[in-house]
Amino acid sequence: MRAVIQRVSRAAVTADGVTVGEIADGLLVLLGIHAEDGDAEISWMAEKIANLRVFADNDGKMNLSLLDIAGEMLIVSQFTLYGDCRKGRRPGYSTAAPPETAEPLYHKFITQVQALDIKTATGQFGAMMQVTLTNDGPVTLLLDSDKIF
Known part of the structure; x- marks a missing residue:
């Protein structure tokens, strides 16, 4: 499982021109699911x-987590996080979970x-979406459940 995490002061996702998810202060999580992911990776x-301690404390240091600040999370499925660009010019997605596997795992996440007890909003699985955000900091992190970065 892979995630691009952005600390935001606001974020929203639309599908077919309709806002389907929106948050204020918190984290935008773009979530990619690998073909071999399961409950352990989700947890x-x-x-x-x-x-993750990425929010500022009273001294301005990143010492607080999303839980500490009672922040929100916008979760958007993004299979392209498993795009392999090492060969050729077109990314390959053979390691991404197929939709019938990924969708239930996305919902489990x-x-x-x-x-x-985190207030969540979501994108629409499998839809063409537009994500808008105000990255706070900016703070952007990459996570991989296989811990390759």
């Missing part, structure tokens, strides 16, 4: 993101985050 990723 690890949800806990890791919720507890959302449920896992909600179980942590």
Whole structure:
């Protein structure tokens, strides 16, 4: 499982011109699901993101987590995070989970985050979406459940 995490002061996602998810202060999570991902990766990723200390404390140091600030999370499925660009000019997506595997895992991830008492909003799985955000900092992080970066 891979995630691009951005600390935001606001973020929204639209599909077919309709806003389907929107948050204020919190984290925008673009989530890619690998063909071999399962419950262990979901739990690890949800806990890791919720507890990342990327928000400023009273001294201006990044010491607080999303849980500490009672922030929100916008979760958007993005299979292109498993795009392999090493050969040729067109990315290959053979390691990304197929939609019939990825969609239930995406929803399990959302449920896992909600179980942590985090207010969540989501994109629309499989839809062509537009994401707008105000990156706060900017702070952008990459996570991979295989810990390759």
